[in-house]
Amino acid sequence: MHGFWRWLAEKWVLLLGFVLLAYLFVPIAVVMLLSFNQPASRNTTYVLDFATFQFTWNNWTDMCGAAGICDSLMRSIYVGLSATVIATILGTLISFALVRYRFIGRGSTNTLIFLPMATPEIVMGTSLLTLFIGLQIPMGFLTILIAHVMFCISFVVVTVKARLAGLDPRLQEAAMDLYATPWQAFRLVILPLVLPGIVAAALLAFSLSFDDFIITNFVTGTSDYTTFPMFIWGSNLRGIPPQVNAIATAMFLISFAFVIAGQLRTRRRSARRAATS
Amino acid sequence: MAALLPTASGTPAAATEIPVEPPAGMRRRRWIPYALLAPGLLWLAVFFVYPVFQLVMASLWDPSGSVETGYTFAWAFSNYADAWEMFHVQFLRSLWYALITTVVCVALGYPLAYAIAIKGGRWKNLMLVGVIAPFFTSYLVRTYSWKAILSDSGPVVDFLKWAHLLAPDGRLLATEFAVIAGLVYNFLPFMVLPLYASLDKLDVRLLEAARDLYHGPVRSFFRVTLPLSMPGLIAGTLLTFIPAAGDYVNAQLLGGPNTQMIGSVIQSRFLVVNDYPIASALSVMLMVTILVLVTVYVSTAGTEEVV
Structure with missing residues (x-):
């Protein structure tokens, strides 16, 4: 018994950490559970009641069964990928300028990058809406893309900047000393070292865009370009099809598999590096 | 170069x-x-x-205009007075909810970030994946999931009624508790991640040095760990408070008429009522309030190292 208390005194913080992680996981587990439930009607999709729980595979075997659900998913992926490509390029260029150069206006550039992150999404959504109404731009894919790129840029800059700042600037000089052309030095030395930061930034941008609801709600207007979050929101009145839970669970499992695979890869690589050195 | x-x-x-x-x-x-x-x-x-x-x-358009007839710019500062008159309850409520959310997120997020960064050991990476795991599903689905958990026939309400902590006709949904619980859940990772980044840089030998100098665990926490994690704490509180103050998803899905937040008001004024001048005035008020609060907060806390 004495040993247990000593163990607890040593480990209680870690245990508390695991309890809090379990709390973060609870709603995900509930979504997984509900993905196997056949609700009595669409209005009870989000009622967790074990007395009326009815097991079914239907939500999984017939994922696209609800009208418009998979179309909206494809639109979200399409918007997400487009916004990610544009925001990652623009943001990476900005971070190179910020880390590698001293220039007039550097401070105000940093402020401009920080501001969108310090502005509530609802303010960005409403201000874009007034802009698009003022310019009479029809709402749809284009307005959604513009908005998504806008709020992703700052997050890309911050992520890539962190990686770039940790890089020794002398690496480039060393490459040049070894007769690399500037382009070669960039492509063969700098880019591979910054790439993990750029990939992380792109993943972040994609997940921000894919899951955005608050801003998208404002810039979709009356158009029928319904993204996945807008589909869920729009189903609120008629009731949410239970397939949403199956798709959300699949999304979770796929992302989880990707992250774990990435972690294993870096672990294996660092193990190999440790073995060879 | x-x-x-x-x-x-x-x-x-x-x-x-x-x-x-x-x-x-x-x-x-x-x-x-x-x-x-x-x-x-x-x-x-x-x-x-x-x-x-x-x-x-x-926000300064003539309020007598409409979408059909168009709006004219009129320096109509009265929009702000009208907006405050009509919606100051929701406005103040949003700031209050955001404040409670931030405090609860610090209380939950600090131990979690500390556990991962200092005590994590070989569990560190797996625990970090656990923190970002909620982002692998959709924000709206997560919030709906809380609706299911807190629903009237759900397990939490059943348990509370069984334990006589809730009246037989009591509910959790449509209460302040539900809205704040949803906000806390959704923004907790934004608190944990910057805190973790700060604590991970902390040199544990400093804690050993504090112990060598006869500091107990409590004193070394307040004199070493906490001051060194201030940048992360400040970034975390901002990343929690700002989105929470403008959020309307949690209030809409988990709350009721008495828990409406300013985000819901702005949303419906813009997209349902089409009352652009008042909605814009509310939006500007929210933005300015948050900017002022953030500036005061950051300069009092004394760090520029936020981004």
Whole structure:
């Protein structure tokens, strides 16, 4: 018994950490559970009641069964990928300028990058809406893309900047000393070292865009370009099809598999590096 | 160094020449940073700065206009007075909910970040994946899931009724508790991640040194760990408070008429009632309030190292 208390005194913080992680996981587990439930009607999709729980595979075997659900998913992926490509390029260029150069206006550039992150999404959504109404731009894919790129840029800059700042600037000089052309030095030395930061930034941008609801709600207007979050929101009145839970669970499992695979890869690589050195 | 980087268009800057004297090349290519910045900053200027300006203008439109007849600019500061008159309850409530959310997130997020960064050991990476795991599903689905958990026939309500902590006809949904619980859940990772980043940099030998100097665990926490994690704490509180103050998803899905937040008001004024001047005024009020609070907070807490 004495040993247990000593163990607890040593480990209680870690245990508390695991309890809090379990709390973060609870709603995900509930979504997984509900993905196997056949609700009595669409209005009870989000009622967790074990007395009326009815097991079914239907939500999984017939994922696209609800009208418009998979179309909206494809639109979200399409918007997400487009916004990610544009925001990652623009943001990476900005971070190179910020880390590698001293220039007039550097401070105000940093402020401009920080501001969108310090502005509530609802303010960005409403201000874009007034802009698009003022310019009479029809709402749809284009307005959604513009908005998504806008709020992703700052997050890309911050992520890539962190990686770039940790890089020794002398690496480039060393490459040049070894007769690399500037382009070669960039492509063969700098880019591979910054790439993990750029990939992380792109993943972040994609997940921000894919899951955005608050801003998208404002810039979709009356158009029928319904993204996945807008589909869920729009189903609120008629009731949410239970397939949403199956798709959300699949999304979770796929992302989880990707992250774990990435972690294993870096672990294996660092193990190999440790073995060879 | 400047000569080594590609220009904004992606073509290498002077790919063929080896700059013998980099500083000279740097001076010659002073335009390069501006070329790198131009596309991204232009995007932000046109689709962030200008729209905010447009929003301020819209908040001063003549309120007697409508979508059909069009609006005219009229320096109508009365919009602000009207907006405050009608919606100050929701406005103050939002700031209050955001404050409680932030405090609870610190209380939950600090131990979690500490556990991962200092005590995590071989569990560290797995625990970090656990923190970002909620982002693998959709925000709306997560919030709906809380609706299911807290629903009237759900397990939490059943348990509370069984334990006589809730009246037989009591509910959790449509209460302040449900809205704040949803906000806390959704923004907790934003608190944990910057805190973790700060604590992970902490040199544990400092804690050993504090112990060697006869500091107990409590005193070394308040005199060593906490001050060194301030940048993360400040970033975390901002990343929690700001989105929580403007959120309307949690209030809409988990709350009721008495827990409406300013986000819901702005949303419905804009998208349902189409009352642009008042909605814009509310939006501007929210933005200015948050900017002032953030500036005061950051300068009092005394760090510039937020981003």
